[in-house]
Amino acid sequence: MKLKTCRFFDGYNAELTFENGEQFRADMAELLRAYVAPNQLGSAHIDAEWGCLEFCDGAVDIEPQSLYRFVTTQFKRAS
Numbered sequence: 001m002k003l004k005t006c007r008f009f010d011g012y013n014a015e016l017t018f019e020n021g022e023q024f025r026a027d028m029a030e031l032l033r034a035y036v037a038p039n040q041l042g043s044a045h046i047d048a049e050w051g052c053l054e055f056c057d058g059a060v061d062i063e064p065q066s067l068y069r070f071v072t073t074q075f076k077r078a079s
Contacts, residue, residue, distance in 0.1 A: 024072070
């Protein structure tokens, strides 16, 4: 399952939409803080082929299955 959209707001908080249409709001600090500084969140983009969330020109990436597992086990769905 690929990540379709990701929007960061208020630090590490993000709204994510996956290809199945599910949307989540999540505090991504636990997942990202060790690898991506707050001022690097603006470098986020989604790899069109793989659906991975990438930062810093691809130096940091998170596969969509890991993101989905992270948000579905820890956070509420966006309304």
